[in-house]
Amino acid sequence: MLDLAANSNSNAAADPMVPRVVRVTKRRKDAPDVVTLEMEMKDGFDFVPGQFNMLTAFGVGEVAISISGDPVKRNRLVHTIRDVGPVSGALTRLQPGQSLGLRGPFGIGWPVAEAAGRDVIIFAGGLGLAPLRPAIYRVLGERKRFGKVALLYGTRTPGDILFQRELESWRRTLDATVEITVDRGTPEWHGHVGVVTNLVKYAEFDPKTALAMVCGPEVMMRFGAAALRAAGMPDTNIYLSMERNMKCAVGFCGHCQFGPVFVCKDGPVFTFDRLREILTVKEL
Amino acid sequence: MEGLDRIIRGHAFFAGLDEDFVKLVTGCSKNVRFEAGQYLFREGGPADEFFLLREGRVALELAAPGKGAISILTASEGEVVGFSWLVPPNRWVYDGRATGLVRAISIDGACLRNKCEADHDLGYEMMKRVVAIVIKRLHDTRLQSLDVYNVHA
Amino acid sequence: MDKPAAALQSFYLGTDGLERLLSVLRRRGLRTVGPTVRDQAIVYDDIETLADLPRGWTDEQAPGHYRLTRRDDDALFGYAVGPQSWKKFLHPPIQKLWSSKREGEAVTVTAEPAAEQRMAFIGVRACELRAIAIQDKVLTEGANKDPHYVARRKGAFLVAVNCGQAAGTCFCVSMNAGPKAESGFDLSLTELIDERGHGFLVEAGTEEGREVLAELPHRTASQDERGAADAVVEHTAASMGRAMPAEDLHALLLRNLEHPRWDAVANICLSCSNCTMVCPTCFCTSVEETSDLANEETARSRRWDSCFTIDYSYLHGGSVRSSSKSRYRQWMTHKLATWHDQFGSSGCVGCGRCIAWCPVGIDITAEVRAISDSEKK
Numbered sequence: 001m002l003d004l005a006a007n008s009n010s011n012a013a014a015d016p017m018v019p020r021v022v023r024v025t026k027r028r029k030d031a032p033d034v035v036t037l038e039m040e041m042k043d044g045f046d047f048v049p050g051q052f053n054m055l056t057a058f059g060v061g062e063v064a065i066s067i068s069g070d071p072v073k074r075n076r077l078v079h080t081i082r083d084v085g086p087v088s089g090a091l092t093r094l095q096p097g098q099s100l101g102l103r104g105p106f107g108i109g110w111p112v113a114e115a116a117g118r119d120v121i122i123f124a125g126g127l128g129l130a131p132l133r134p135a136i137y138r139v140l141g142e143r144k145r146f147g148k149v150a151l152l153y154g155t156r157t158p159g160d161i162l163f164q165r166e167l168e169s170w171r172r173t174l175d176a177t178v179e180i181t182v183d184r185g186t187p188e189w190h191g192h193v194g195v196v197t198n199l200v201k202y203a204e205f206d207p208k209t210a211l212a213m214v215c216g217p218e219v220m221m222r223f224g225a226a227a228l229r230a231a232g233m234p235d236t237n238i239y240l241s242m243e244r245n246m247k248c249a250v251g252f253c254g255h256c257q258f259g260p261v262f263v264c265k266d267g268p269v270f271t272f273d274r275l276r277e278i279l280t281v282k283e284l
Numbered sequence: 285m286e287g288l289d290r291i292i293r294g295h296a297f298f299a300g301l302d303e304d305f306v307k308l309v310t311g312c313s314k315n316v317r318f319e320a321g322q323y324l325f326r327e328g329g330p331a332d333e334f335f336l337l338r339e340g341r342v343a344l345e346l347a348a349p350g351k352g353a354i355s356i357l358t359a360s361e362g363e364v365v366g367f368s369w370l371v372p373p374n375r376w377v378y379d380g381r382a383t384g385l386v387r388a389i390s391i392d393g394a395c396l397r398n399k400c401e402a403d404h405d406l407g408y409e410m411m412k413r414v415v416a417i418v419i420k421r422l423h424d425t426r427l428q429s430l431d432v433y434n435v436h437a
Numbered sequence: 438m439d440k441p442a443a444a445l446q447s448f449y450l451g452t453d454g455l456e457r458l459l460s461v462l463r464r465r466g467l468r469t470v471g472p473t474v475r476d477q478a479i480v481y482d483d484i485e486t487l488a489d490l491p492r493g494w495t496d497e498q499a500p501g502h503y504r505l506t507r508r509d510d511d512a513l514f515g516y517a518v519g520p521q522s523w524k525k526f527l528h529p530p531i532q533k534l535w536s537s538k539r540e541g542e543a544v545t546v547t548a549e550p551a552a553e554q555r556m557a558f559i560g561v562r563a564c565e566l567r568a569i570a571i572q573d574k575v576l577t578e579g580a581n582k583d584p585h586y587v588a589r590r591k592g593a594f595l596v597a598v599n600c601g602q603a604a605g606t607c608f609c610v611s612m613n614a615g616p617k618a619e620s621g622f623d624l625s626l627t628e629l630i631d632e633r634g635h636g637f638l639v640e641a642g643t644e645e646g647r648e649v650l651a652e653l654p655h656r657t658a659s660q661d662e663r664g665a666a667d668a669v670v671e672h673t674a675a676s677m678g679r680a681m682p683a684e685d686l687h688a689l690l691l692r693n694l695e696h697p698r699w700d701a702v703a704n705i706c707l708s709c710s711n712c713t714m715v716c717p718t719c720f721c722t723s724v725e726e727t728s729d730l731a732n733e734e735t736a737r738s739r740r741w742d743s744c745f746t747i748d749y750s751y752l753h754g755g756s757v758r759s760s761s762k763s764r765y766r767q768w769m770t771h772k773l774a775t776w777h778d779q780f781g782s783s784g785c786v787g788c789g790r791c792i793a794w795c796p797v798g799i800d801i802t803a804e805v806r807a808i809s810d811s812e813k814k
Contacts, residue, residue: 021544060543060726101537148469187352192358197424219427250580251579259775
């Protein structure tokens with residue numbers, strides 16, 4: 001997938017550590033510290049929902065960011081980035097026309113194909129909605145392939161809700177349960193207030209066969225998976241997306257190890273049964 | 285009054301309750317309805333009752349100066365709102381506002397307290413149910429207060 | 438690195454032959470690196486002649502202890518391993534990855550080309566051959582390959598040496614990684630030094646090894662000489678300084694992630710990361726971004742990193758492994774247990790460097806034994 005645009009580079013295909021150069025075509029602010037960047041990919045960019053890229057802010061550094069766009073729209077690469085440090089901050093400040101480095105896609109993604117014919121629960125917390133959005137697009141985009149669909153989303157305050165317009169349109173137009181909750185409400189908020197696990201009761205699903213995709217802060221994924229388990233789902237049908245420090249994304253630098261797995265290449269999506277025991281070992 | 289015992293028997297909170305106790309509880313109950321925006325109870329008011337929610341959503345709120353009403357929890361059908369009737373000084377600690385049309389069963393606190401005193405078996409059945417919800421709420425509240433979505437810990 | 442012939446024929450090479458080996462390799466364009474004495478240790482660096490080798494030196498090694506002492510003979514390889522390993526050449530401490538140049542908003546990235554200079558490693562021990570094979574697995578046999586490592590590795594000519602003695606910290610036998618070099622070398626030498634003379638039993642392991650040997654003055658080895666070489670290896674195998682307990686380390690360690698021994702070792706571990714620096718299989722790296730003041734030219738390079746550093750596992754404002762205990766546990770369970778899950782073998786070759794170079798003398802075999810023994814009580 002060599003980018004044949006003017007800003008091409010040498011040996012990119014041979015060395016997985018060398019980025020290609022892409023330009024920002026659109027920038028949108030989603031929340032006080034969250035920005036979505038779009039990059040036009042003339043030759044297309046293929047990926048599986050749940051995969052991530054390593055994005056370089058030249059002169060600052062590189063960071064792993066999940067892809068948050070629709071895989072079917074392969075000429076438009078979308079990333080939703082939160083400003084949490086110098087690199088992500090620099091990326092959120094890029095303007096249309098500016099360049100960034102790109103390596104990827106990396107990792108094992110969400111089990112969208114495996115979910116065919118089954119009830120699907122998409123369980124998002126905070127920024128975790130962004131890595132799940134490509135899966136949501138695929139599930140809602142081919143709605144008939146799946147059973148009942150529920151999107152359960154929890155975040156800190158109403159102001160932190162991502163992709164508000166899309167959420168509204170999904171709720172209004174599609175055959176899916178869409179429930180949103182916040183940890184703390186505001187006077188204008190008329191929706192649920194409470195921990196995100198309270199939303200499980202609104203999802204209709206056959207616990208024996210349903211498939212759940214869970215993404216958010218690790219603590220939220222732990223108690224989210226516990227709630228799904230309590231509702232009767234087996235651990236093999238609950239999928240989590242893990243996050244760890246990454247420097248290379250190709251299994252060479254060692255940083256993303258979590259017990260026996262490399263989050264970059266054995267994940268970031270894992271079934272809960274594979275992680276359940278190591279998730280509770282402190283500082284593993 | 286007819287049909288109330290059916291509603292109480294069918295509500296999740298009273299699942300598995302003995303038929304005799306259902307009758308006792310029904311004796312303290314009545315149907316209530318709140319329009320959107322109406323308050324079921326106000327902070328500081330006398331907590332004489334608790335509510336089995338049948339339809340709609342209730343927001344538990346605290347008003348802070350300069351911040352307006354902050355919703356700390358919403359409860360909806362199948363859930364219970366109000367435990368202050370159980371413990372002195374029996375005063376509501378939050379505002380309870382209907383966010384849409386709410387239909388509920390209101391159970392008179394004094395009536396039920398007296399019946400529990402008279403029959404400790406009924407009292408124990410009530411306590412078991414209340415404690416289970418309180419523990420779950422405590423756990424949920426702790427998870428909420430962890431502020432997990434705030435990255436700048 | 439072609440496959441060796443079925444049965445390796447043994448030849449005898451005198452010290453003059455070894456001298457010639459160095460010049461033959463250099464004439465073929467290889468950079469010859471090997472052991473040499475510097476800073477009171479035996480390190481790996483460029484060597485030109487036999488005079489650069491640690492003739493007559495040996496090493497005294499124990500937990501937290503390394504000393505060079507004089508031998509009473511002139512052996513050229515009469516010591517075990519020093520603080521460095523061949524990873525300093527194959528997987529260098531600093532490696533530039535790419536540079537970029539900005540013109541307006543357009544940026545061009547230029548990859549750093551892979552090294553072309555071939556290298557000859559003189560004096561690779563069996564444990565080191567195993568360590569190189571282990572790093573080959575990590576960096577060249579997965580879905581992704583490190584082109585810099587691949588280039589250096591492909592071009593490397595390995596002259597192995599079968600150890601004449603084990604150091605106090607050696608335990609390659611219990612890790613099934615030595616002391617005899619079985620495969621993976623172009624040439625293999627066993628130093629024979631006694632009243633009869635000073636020379637080497639030599640075997641070629643590859644086609645190129647045979648070609649190079651053909652240019653050296655050598656003759657078929659006698660039965661005595663072959664016997665003497667076998668005896669050297671047997672003697673070394675019998676004098677190991679210590680042994681890793683023989684049991685399923687993967688199961689043992691992974692069922693003891695909360696063992697109190699981790700707290701005990703954490704009390705003395707300084708998280709200095711010496712063990713990871715000297716370990717021949719440790720491969721962890723980090724990346725560094727540099728730029729000029731105008732942010733017009735930037736570069737990224739890769740450098741050695743250690744799981745013992747506090748920010749190795751940095752995530753969301755803190756480190757996943759912030760306690761020294763969790764970092765020691767990570768290193769040891771990775772090396773001895775989860776390495777099996779990831780790469781199908783142990784990550785440890787029993788070279789003992791981590792024991793000698795730990796400033797507080799932590800012994801990885803003793804740590805395992807402590808956990809294992811506690812279960813037997």
